[in-house]
Amino acid sequence: MRRHWRDDAACRGLPMEWFFPEKPNGDTSYDQGKRVCATCRVTEQCLALATDFVATGDRYGLFGGRTPAERRFARRVVINNALWQGKSW
Ligand code: SF4
Secondary structure, eight states: OOOOGGGGOTTTTSOGGGTSOSSOOSGGGGHHHHHHHTTOSOHHHHHHHHGGGGGGTOOSSOBTTBOHHHHHHHHHHHHHHHHHTTOOO
16 A cells, blocks of 8 residues: 555654644744654655645644745745746736
């Protein structure tokens, strides 16, 4: 049987609140989860999953070791770079 990338996730079996704090109070709420993500081998696949939530604002959870604010910032950089290069968006 083929393995799913989630089988290799470093966060498997760890407390969910490290990655989805109930009431996040700034990016430091994710520090414990980020330390785990830094050791993860599937950050790319995990981060790609967050693109599914763009339409709803992508406001929750740690994906690919990035907080919602960090993901929004990264998307803005990509869009701005594309616009700067004259690409339509
Ligand atoms: S990058 Fe994603 S899959 Fe890996 S530990 Fe962090 S939340 Fe889990």
